[in-house]
Amino acid sequence: MNIEVLLTEAEIAQEFAESLEARDLPEKFFYWTPMSVRRWKELSERSEESLKATWESLAAKAADLTKPFGGKVPLISLGAGEGLKDRVFLRALAAAGRDVKYFPVDASQTLLETAVAGAEDDDIEVLGIKADIASHMHLVLASDVSEAPRLFLMVGNTLGGFDPMDQIKQVADVIQKGDILVIDARLRDGAPLPPRVEQQRFVFAPLEAAGVSPDDGQVEFMENRDDRLDGLYMVTRRFQAARDLRLQAGAKEVPMARGERILLNFRYLYTAEAFRWLLTEHAGLRVVGEMSSPDGRFITAVCIRA
Ligand SMILES: C[S@@+](CC[C@H](N)C(=O)[O-])C[C@H]1O[C@@H](n2cnc3c(N)ncnc32)[C@H](O)[C@@H]1O
Incomplete structure (x- = not known):
């Protein structure tokens, strides 16, 4: 299994202790331990359903979208998780006869291994990158695995786990002329709902791992x-x-x-307007396509450098 490590397990463990001391646990720890991964899978099963239709229609356009790339399509997925959505895209590209190389980027060793193994099962050339996408340096190194044009994915409301004002600027910074970024967001569609049992279990998992x-x-x-x-x-x-x-x-x-x-x-x-503003006015990207999930909970944008 091919994985390049920019963020080691020892560094994550050290940061976990420091974060507990600082009383503030960042997003990456919620996918780190086997318990967290199990809870994440239970939680994501439902939202997967809502995004499935969006992914299938986007994947159907994947070959057209990347036509200007010429022969090779490097797909870099920021916060790839298990890579399930990425693989829908990769399979569509491969079926259209495109030569693809897949670079899942994630801080979670377990999820990254799953993403890499899944691509290997599909006979797709793959290099996993274990990195912290909140670090500008790691984002630059991860995107440097291939020259532009590249297809970037940041999906499953991954942006929403970070301060989106900072994070979208950092991501936009590595998007070069010719690259495409597919990014989605969970819309705020009405009054807040009480958290589901799966959500409560998911957020509690890192504490459980700490013996709480x-x-x-x-x-x-x-x-x-x-x-x-x-x-x-x-x-x-x-x-x-x-x-x-x-x-x-x-x-x-x-x-x-x-x-x-x-x-x-x-x-x-976000509201759809706020999400568009973040991508365009704030981060300087141009939205060239947009799709809403059938239940209206997610919006997915296709962006290029303005
Ligand atoms: C909401 S999940 C989305 C996963 C996947 N894209 C999907 O749609 O199923 C966010 C992913 O980002 C990863 N992640 C969270 N914080 C990270 C960080 N600082 N650096 C790298 N990956 C991170 C998590 O491990 C997780 O796989």
């Missing part, structure tokens, strides 16, 4: 407007300890007093 049990405290979900942009909303999740705890981060113990809180990962939601 559900009756050690409470997880609270809150939705707030982000004052920087009309139509931008942030769903935060935080855990409050109901008793004194000792969190386990590998060999390190991190004490947490009763009443203290830890910020878990957040999710950004």
